Amino acid sequence: MKIALGVGGGIAAYKAAEVARRLMERGHTVQVILTESAQQFIQPLTFAALTGQKVITGLFSEASPEATLSSSVEHIGVAQESDLLLVAPATADLLAKFAHGLAPDFLSTTYLAFTGPVVLAPAMNSNMWQHPATQANVAVLRQRPGHHLIAPDSGLLACGTTGPGRLAEPDQIAAFVDAVAHPRHDLEGETILITAGPTQEPLDPVRYITNRSSGKMGYALAEAARDRGARVVLITGPVHIEEPAGVEMVHVRTAQQMREAVMAQLDQASIIIKAAAVADYHVVDVPDQKVKKSALRLSLNLDPTPDILAEAGRRKGDRLLIGFAAETQNLVAEARRKLETKHCDMVVGNLVNSTSTGFESDMNEVTLVMSTGETVEVPAAAKRAIADVIFDHALRLRLALHGAA
Ligand code: PMT
Numbered sequence: 001m002k003i004a005l006g007v008g009g010g011i012a013a014y015k016a017a018e019v020a021r022r023l024m025e026r027g028h029t030v031q032v033i034l035t036e037s038a039q040q041f042i043q044p045l046t047f048a049a050l051t052g053q054k055v056i057t058g059l060f061s062e063a064s065p066e067a068t069l070s071s072s073v074e075h076i077g078v079a080q081e082s083d084l085l086l087v088a089p090a091t092a093d094l095l096a097k098f099a100h101g102l103a104p105d106f107l108s109t110t111y112l113a114f115t116g117p118v119v120l121a122p123a124m125n126s127n128m129w130q131h132p133a134t135q136a137n138v139a140v141l142r143q144r145p146g147h148h149l150i151a152p153d154s155g156l157l158a159c160g161t162t163g164p165g166r167l168a169e170p171d172q173i174a175a176f177v178d179a180v181a182h183p184r185h186d187l188e189g190e191t192i193l194i195t196a197g198p199t200q201e202p203l204d205p206v207r208y209i210t211n212r213s214s215g216k217m218g219y220a221l222a223e224a225a226r227d228r229g230a231r232v233v234l235i236t237g238p239v240h241i242e243e244p245a246g247v248e249m250v251h252v253r254t255a256q257q258m259r260e261a262v263m264a265q266l267d268q269a270s271i272i273i274k275a276a277a278v279a280d281y282h283v284v285d286v287p288d289q290k291v292k293k294s295a296l297r298l299s300l301n302l303d304p305t306p307d308i309l310a311e312a313g314r315r316k317g318d319r320l321l322i323g324f325a326a327e328t329q330n331l332v333a334e335a336r337r338k339l340e341t342k343h344c345d346m347v348v349g350n351l352v353n354s355t356s357t358g359f360e361s362d363m364n365e366v367t368l369v370m371s372t373g374e375t376v377e378v379p380a381a382a383k384r385a386i387a388d389v390i391f392d393h394a395l396r397l398r399l400a401l402h403g404a405a
Helices: 013-025 044-051 074-081 092-100 106-113 126-130 132-143 170-181 216-227 255-266 308-315 331-341 383-402
Strands: 002-007 029-034 084-090 118-122 147-149 153-156 162-166 191-196 231-236 248-251 271-274 281-283 302-304 320-327 346-351 363-370 375-382
Touching: 002 013, 002 074, 002 106, 013 029, 013 044, 013 084, 013 170, 029 044, 029 074, 029 106, 074 106, 084 092, 084 106, 084 170, 092 106, 092 118, 092 132, 118 170, 126 132, 126 162, 132 147, 170 375, 170 383, 191 216, 191 255, 216 231, 216 271, 216 383, 231 255, 255 271, 255 308, 271 308, 271 383, 308 320, 320 331, 320 383, 331 346, 331 363, 346 383, 363 383, 375 383
Parallel strands: 002 029, 002 084, 084 118, 118 147, 191 231, 191 271, 231 248, 271 320, 320 346
Antiparallel strands: 153 162, 281 302, 346 363, 363 375
């Protein structure tokens, strides 16, 4: 495919060179458009050398140095000849221009003239990303047909702050572009029920017990299933990440509420995936008033919560049931134990005592344990890529179990 790669003027512009390289490795041709501010961060010659294409740097004809080419109608040509428009990094300024149809430069003009799929990979300071104006522009673009957004990662940013706003990894961007460029429809006709996030078990009207689940793994599964044509029902505990568009959301708080929601949706589902980190215990007799602090030790009486996965295992019929196992040791043995005791068809095991994978991370590394006896190690990758691998194996497993894809 011919990909127009728009590069915005942020410190992450240098990573766009790696994105271009990854796209070319995947067989695409890349036509780079550098905004004026992007040229403050990276030279056109870098991309010209990488892509073998002249780099577009301006809207109107100008004396073109060796590695650049621009003309007043070039943007129409790029828009007509490109199969996909990727903007990485997409700055707050570019998102605002795209959302409001402003076109003062080559890239925003090309955006308006382009009618194919658009992939936006934002990158900016955390405060800028979380500003209501940026979030409003993102919401507009997310709802626009043919637009896909790769949410920025969280972590240490170039400006020295820590938080959301870091450009997604180049390989994740390239994989995402491929998924958009070559949409798969192998989950069409499926209704997939997914749970995600933590539950909150009240201690009193003010306090609760919870865990570190961010919801990212479950939400990535929901996006992957949606993009492959499924109807997706996502039952989620309280999280702080954006809801995937085109997915039916059910919000719950406690394990009991999650159980009720799962059982209400179970019969309609063909595949059930339990990625939520459900509390194993809840407080017995939650007081109506806030527990007052005292010098004395506070003891809690905790009872087990309903084991939703086990109950789904008893009721699943010929539905495909996929559980998760969050372990700190004995991963495969524990995953297999859960597979057998809860009548799952697959359990996705992941170690959660690592900062780079598991809870809250954008990455994960899993072991798929299947009822056929097979075990598949999936190396560390973005949760969205892991989600696609889980569905690939789930369909293969169902074929092996029920003879139906
Ligand atoms: O949300 P992220 O930040 O992206 O982190 C992802 C994750 C680490 C939460 C996810 O990959 C994961 O491991 N989810 C399962 C967490 C968990 O509760 O694992 P567990 O081994 O304690 O539970 C085993 C299975 O039983 C899970 O499918 C769980 O959903 C289910 N369960 C657990 C308790 C309960 N009362 N009812 C259940 O259905």
